[in-house]
Amino acid sequence: MAAYREQVKTRRASRAAEMAADLVADLVAVVASQPDMILEDAVCLRLGTLLGEEEQTPVDDRLGPHDLADAMVAAAVAAVETTTGEADAWRAPWRVLTAVAGILPYPHSEVAVDAIARLRDTAGGRVLPAAPPGPVATGTVLWSRDRYGSRFAVAAPITTVDQQVRWYLWDIDACGHQAFTVHSGFYPTPDAALSAWQAGVGQIAAADTELAQVDDPWLLAELLPAEEGLLRSGGESVEQFAEYHRSKRLGEAVKQAVRPQGTRPGGGLNAATAAVEFAGWLRGRDADRQELPEDMDELVTELADSWCINGIDAVFATCSPHRVALCVLHIRGYYIEEFADQLVALLPEWTRWLAARNATPPELADRCVPYAEGKPHSQVEVDDIGPDYLARVTE
Structure with missing residues (x-):
């Protein structure tokens, strides 16, 4: 069994490296000349498509988001290294590398930062720019709860270098064995984010809901997604895979901006x-x-x-x-x-x-x-593993 696990690990690593190299080459050729915002979105969308396709492969060969994360960093670094001696050829793969670094959450973000630092130290006479600072939450983070109290909208104004402010929405369902982000993505305004969340929750549960400033940073920290590696529940859709890494990276930025102060108030029901x-x-x-x-x-x-x-x-x-x-x-x-x-x-x-x-x-x-009284829920699918906790249920 130990030998077989090593074979599986090696096979997955090889597939991840090959897939990441192809993806990086495609990004360099097709979208690396686009603005940073479009490039970052393209990285997310293409990762989502690949990971969605992986869900159809045998379990022992299947790559998860964590497998492709570090492989993408390594492939982008390799793409920069192969341009040694060429005047500006490094710029396109470098932009892909920094785009990948900007969407990965901890601990993958640390792998990316270290890789960029090593690359700059061995640049062979080229002056590579410093890694751009990661995304930050600028302005007031807002949230709302549905009328039942177990479904949350979190909306935050996010900026990165040379990009306009965009509002990122997390649609979080706290009904399952953990808080699950069932939808996330960028919207042009907080009102647009709220409307999208209300449509997902449904008219009955979301009636008269409004966004307001976060007043419980402890609860916010418990709700926002974090990288789980092999422990993730699984079952993501292509759309959820597309935002899998970025939703967690931006969640880190929000938690950095909205830090709990003092002692958490008690008195709630347990x-x-x-x-x-x-x-x-x-x-x-x-x-x-x-x-x-x-x-x-x-x-x-x-x-x-x-x-x-x-x-x-x-x-x-x-x-x-x-x-x-x-x-x-x-x-x-x-x-x-x-x-x-x-x-x-x-x-x-x-x-x-x-x-x-x-x-x-x-x-x-x-x-x-x-x-x-036992009536099955029409929007809760159950398979051999268990319920689909990532379903975006309309209450």
Whole structure:
């Protein structure tokens, strides 16, 4: 097995190097004379297409975003090196290299910075420019939440050297086992970004939402995507692959601009307090109407633990149809059938308790109940691996 893993690793590295070399050569020939903004967008789009095609290859040969990241840096460096002695031939591959460096998140960005530094040290008499500074968030970072409270829009004004300000949008769904960016990309204005997010969320959940200044930098840091390497959940679309690296790099810029200050305020709902509150609510509401299970405290504790497995306490109390449907799938996939049935049987009351606690409008709360009673969610596809957490669900 160890020998086979090494063979797989070697084969993937070889494929990544070949694919990256072809992509860099194509970029140099076709778009390296274009403005930086167009070149950077082209890098993202072509990476997205390649990675989307890779999803159709056998698992042992399949390249992930992390495989191509460092291979792209190496291929761009090699393209610059092969121009030794030619007057200005280095400029096109150099621009591709700096474009790649500008979209890669940590730790790949460090690989790119180190590679550029080595290249400048061994330039053979040529004076190569310093690597341009990375993207920065300039101005006020804005966000919004849908009416259920578990879907977020984050919009930030982003600038890089010699480029105009563009607004980058993250559409973040916090219903799954972590916060997932289900859509991201540049928009010309914050209003355009908000409109795109509202269309993705749906009219019911996004009604009357507005962008406002971020007021919880701790939650923002938990929501924004970060590089996960081999641990990524997988299942990205071509569009999501296109922004896979850049969304994380720009997320780093936003977290740099909106840093938490002082101590994070406490007092939010978590699994422990929710179990106590819900059990008390059940006893106070249903004691005279039905016999509660003898092991109710155990059931309630397990249900509370299963409700927010992403560990983001700030979204613990939120309840949406999508989140309820995912919770049912998690429970049935994690517990033995009989115990899972008991937990799922409590979900309708759980959603009613959360609705009462949150003062959720009835037209929203009522939409959660069918999924708590076991109705499959039409927009949540499930395969052998599990639910599609990256689906852009319209609530």
